[in-house]
Amino acid sequence: xxxxxxxxxxxxxxxxxxxxxxxxxxxxxxxxxxxxxxxxxxxxxxxxxxxxxxxxxxxxxxxxxxxxxxxxxxxxxxxxxxxxxxxxxxxxxxxxxxxxxxxxxxxxxxxxxx
Amino acid sequence: xxxxxxxxxxxxxxxxxxxxxxxxxxxxxxxxxxxxxxxxxxxxxxxxxxxxxxxxxxxxxxxxxxxxxxxxxxxxxxxxxxxxxxxxxxxxxxxxxxxxxxxxxxxxxxxxxx
Numbered sequence: 001x002x003x004x005x006x007x008x009x010x011x012x013x014x015x016x017x018x019x020x021x022x023x024x025x026x027x028x029x030x031x032x033x034x035x036x037x038x039x040x041x042x043x044x045x046x047x048x049x050x051x052x053x054x055x056x057x058x059x060x061x062x063x064x065x066x067x068x069x070x071x072x073x074x075x076x077x078x079x080x081x082x083x084x085x086x087x088x089x090x091x092x093x094x095x096x097x098x099x100x101x102x103x104x105x106x107x108x109x110x111x112x113x114x
Numbered sequence: 115x116x117x118x119x120x121x122x123x124x125x126x127x128x129x130x131x132x133x134x135x136x137x138x139x140x141x142x143x144x145x146x147x148x149x150x151x152x153x154x155x156x157x158x159x160x161x162x163x164x165x166x167x168x169x170x171x172x173x174x175x176x177x178x179x180x181x182x183x184x185x186x187x188x189x190x191x192x193x194x195x196x197x198x199x200x201x202x203x204x205x206x207x208x209x210x211x212x213x214x215x216x217x218x219x220x221x222x223x224x225x226x227x228x
Contacts, residue, residue, distance in 0.1 A: 105159035
């Protein structure tokens with residue numbers, strides 16, 4: 001079974017631009033979560049989606065948004081990029097969501113904002 | 115609010131030694147799960163071990179075991195017979211209630227030397 005895939009793997013943008021990151025979960029997984037990883041703040045939760053519905057959202061500004069499609073693939077969008085948005089963005093999928101289920105992580109998208 | 119604290123930022127051990135990584139947490143929920151994740155230099159986050167709070171028995175996965183002290187809110191990871199491939203960042207994490215949201219500690223960098 002293929003693992004979680006994230007595209008693109010690397011991205012360079014300039015301040016003020018917007019970006020869309022994509023995550024394809026493991027086949028059969030219906031839950032997708034997103035995390036931002038930075039050296040200063042560590043790993044922070046962004047969103048959790050299950051069956052196209054956002055079930056939980058982290059403490060991030062409205063510039064960060066996401067969605068999930070009927071095939072469970074998910075995208076996250078960051079508008080009006082700031083230098084502080086430079087980070088590794090990780091996506092994780094699980095079979096059915098809910099606390100305690102093992103979440104499988106993708107390799108991440110490294111976003112650099114110049 | 116739930117918190118996870120890893121007080122040791124870095125440790126170094128020799129191959130074949132045993133090492134213990136410490137973690138404390140705080141949550142007001144009675145239903146929660148604890149995890150240890152490993153992130154090697156490749157940045158791929160991998161689940162090492164998982165513990166349900168309602169289970170008194172400590173989880174074990176091959177060379178990895180935990181010491182779960184519920185009253186003290188402590189969740190340490192013991193790695194026996196350390197191998198070079200264990201070199202990685204190790205993150206302690208918590209989910210609570212019905213949410214899949216992982217709350218991570220700051221991580222600890224483990225280096226296994228030959």
